[in-house]
Amino acid sequence: MTDAHTTGPFIAAIDQGTTSSRCIVFDRDGRIVAVEQKEHEQIFPKPGWVEHDATEIWENVQYVVAGAIEKAGITAADVKAIGITNQRETTLLWDKATGEPVHNAIVWQDTRTDALCKELGRNVGQDRFRRETGLPLASYFAGPKIRWMLDNVEGLRERAERGEILFGTMDSWVIWNLTGGTDGGVHVTDVTNASRTMLMNLRGLEWDPKILSSMQIPAEVLPKIRSSAEVYGTAKGGALDGVPVASALGDQQAALFGQTCFSEGEAKSTYGTGTFMLMNTGHEPVNSYNGLLTTVGYRIGTEKPVYALEGSIAVTGSLVQWMRDQMGLIKSAAEIETLASSVDDNGGAYFVPAFSGLFAPYWRADARGVIAGLTRYVTKAHIARAVLEATAWQTREITDAMTKDSGVELTSLKVDGGMTSNNLLMQTLSDFLDAPVVRPMVAETTCLGAAYAAGLAVGFWPDTAALRANWRRAAEWTPRMDAATRDREYKNWLKAVERTMGWIEDEE
Numbered sequence: 001m002t003d004a005h006t007t008g009p010f011i012a013a014i015d016q017g018t019t020s021s022r023c024i025v026f027d028r029d030g031r032i033v034a035v036e037q038k039e040h041e042q043i044f045p046k047p048g049w050v051e052h053d054a055t056e057i058w059e060n061v062q063y064v065v066a067g068a069i070e071k072a073g074i075t076a077a078d079v080k081a082i083g084i085t086n087q088r089e090t091t092l093l094w095d096k097a098t099g100e101p102v103h104n105a106i107v108w109q110d111t112r113t114d115a116l117c118k119e120l121g122r123n124v125g126q127d128r129f130r131r132e133t134g135l136p137l138a139s140y141f142a143g144p145k146i147r148w149m150l151d152n153v154e155g156l157r158e159r160a161e162r163g164e165i166l167f168g169t170m171d172s173w174v175i176w177n178l179t180g181g182t183d184g185g186v187h188v189t190d191v192t193n194a195s196r197t198m199l200m201n202l203r204g205l206e207w208d209p210k211i212l213s214s215m216q217i218p219a220e221v222l223p224k225i226r227s228s229a230e231v232y233g234t235a236k237g238g239a240l241d242g243v244p245v246a247s248a249l250g251d252q253q254a255a256l257f258g259q260t261c262f263s264e265g266e267a268k269s270t271y272g273t274g275t276f277m278l279m280n281t282g283h284e285p286v287n288s289y290n291g292l293l294t295t296v297g298y299r300i301g302t303e304k305p306v307y308a309l310e311g312s313i314a315v316t317g318s319l320v321q322w323m324r325d326q327m328g329l330i331k332s333a334a335e336i337e338t339l340a341s342s343v344d345d346n347g348g349a350y351f352v353p354a355f356s357g358l359f360a361p362y363w364r365a366d367a368r369g370v371i372a373g374l375t376r377y378v379t380k381a382h383i384a385r386a387v388l389e390a391t392a393w394q395t396r397e398i399t400d401a402m403t404k405d406s407g408v409e410l411t412s413l414k415v416d417g418g419m420t421s422n423n424l425l426m427q428t429l430s431d432f433l434d435a436p437v438v439r440p441m442v443a444e445t446t447c448l449g450a451a452y453a454a455g456l457a458v459g460f461w462p463d464t465a466a467l468r469a470n471w472r473r474a475a476e477w478t479p480r481m482d483a484a485t486r487d488r489e490y491k492n493w494l495k496a497v498e499r500t501m502g503w504i505e506d507e508e
């Protein structure tokens with residue numbers, strides 16, 4: 001697959017995502033040389049519960065790494081560094097001596113810790129740890145998931161306290177295994193992933209002993225917190241034996257990096273399983289008063305950390321998957337566009353996919369999905385349209401909050417991710433935001449960001465300016481909707497959102 005123009009050396013990026021694991025080999029211009037990808041099983045043991053088999057995930061990672069290297073027609077000697085990016089917050093505990101997970105990984109969308117989060121809020125409520133961590137108490141984050149496992153897996157707390165158990169998000173799990181596992185694997189995480197545990201102090205970038213004790217999590221299980229771009233260790237065995245492992249970033253922060261949003265006020269929105277908009281806010285964390293998260297954007301080596309404001313939407317691409325797999329209304333994700341394009345509008349229907357409650361800007365665990373405005377007129381094509389509009393309206397709610405918190409008006413939005421191949425969605429997004437939407441040439445910004453950070457760490461690229469020079473626009477959509485229509489539709493959307501709330505009552 002190597003084309004005539006591409007010569008080494010290369011950087012390999014591993015993206016351990018929610019639905020699949022990917023490995024992409026990049027050249028010095030940030031162009032894709034080879035890709036391998038493999039999906040893993042989504043395990044739904046009960047309503048609201050979502051798990052992954054971490055052993056399967058590690059096998060898939062090895063498979064995609066070997067596949068990408070083979071497709072590129074290169075060897076480990078051609079690869080200067082490995083970058084890691086990952087689905088965030090998904091939580092795993094494993095046995096240090098055997099490398100065996102003690103339980104399936106609990107995925108970020110899982111809501112089993114709702115009651116625990118309420119209890120942890122005590123009399124203070126959702127914002128009990130917001131000042132330290134930038135996050136509201138919600139089932140989304142890793143800390144309460146660790147606590148759930150310690151409370152629910154027999155004998156686990158004792159083993160953890162004896163130092164026999166390691167915790168990690170998927171970055172830690174992949175790095176530990178890559179660097180040798182039970183044979184000297186390094187147990188680390190980066191600042192961006194650590195900032196999603198609810199256990200790290202945002203300013204000091206260290207585990208917060210007070211929060212650990214409130215959540216009853218023994219410090220023995222925790223990895224070392226490192227920068228996003230630095231050499232953590234060397235790959236041992238496998239297709240990349242001997243190559244330095246030189247970056248880790250949560251997938252959304254990696255996309256921010258891959259979109260080269262290196263200046264304050266620059267933002268991107270990534271459309272995958274969920275949708276996540278991040279805005280670079282510079283070297284100071286900015287508090288949100290409008291339902292956004294404060295998070296670490298990235299930290300290069302020993303430089304000052306860069307912070308971000310984030311709007312997280314739990315369900316966007318996964319709603320399209322749901323239409324395909326659970327409803328059977330389409331056969332492929334791309335078909336949603338064909339179906340939605342067969343009608344001119346939503347026919348009065350609005351679909352609020354509050355499947356895991358509502359994330360930003362509401363943070364309501366008690367919400368559940370609603371299709372509102374149904375009449376006999378509505379067809380599956382209208383529902384398909386409402387599905388796409390749901391992604392665009394949810395983005396609009398986030399950009400409104402972002403403008404209020406940051407004081408920065410949105411002049412255009414950089415987008416990426418699998419859903420951006422949907423033209424109707426991108427046009428709708430531009431219409432609803434009343435702003436241009438631009439997509440770069442390399443829409444795989446998550447892997448690209450991890451590659452960039454790893455390349456910076458080993459001197460493959462000299463600085464962020466060299467990376468900016470690689471960013472190229474591939475497509476742009478501009479608004480075509482009149483203001484009156486937009487305002488009316490937005491009002492209807494907000495009415496539908498109201499109807500999702502309070503569905504789950506306490507005793508349930």
Ligand SMILES: Nc1ncnc2c1ncn2[C@@H]1O[C@H](COP(=O)(O)OP(=O)(O)OP(=O)(O)O)[C@@H](O)[C@H]1O
Nearest residue numbers: 017018019020272273317318320333334417418422
């Ligand atoms: N043409 C399309 N129209 C609408 N949605 C689409 C289209 N193509 C893909 N999707 C959706 O985009 C998602 C896949 O995007 P992407 O590959 O960026 O996600 P991902 O990175 O694999 O997710 P994750 O990292 O969470 O595993 C799926 O949820 C899929 O339903």
Ligand SMILES: [Mg+2]
Nearest residue numbers: 017251272446
């Ligand atoms: Mg992804």
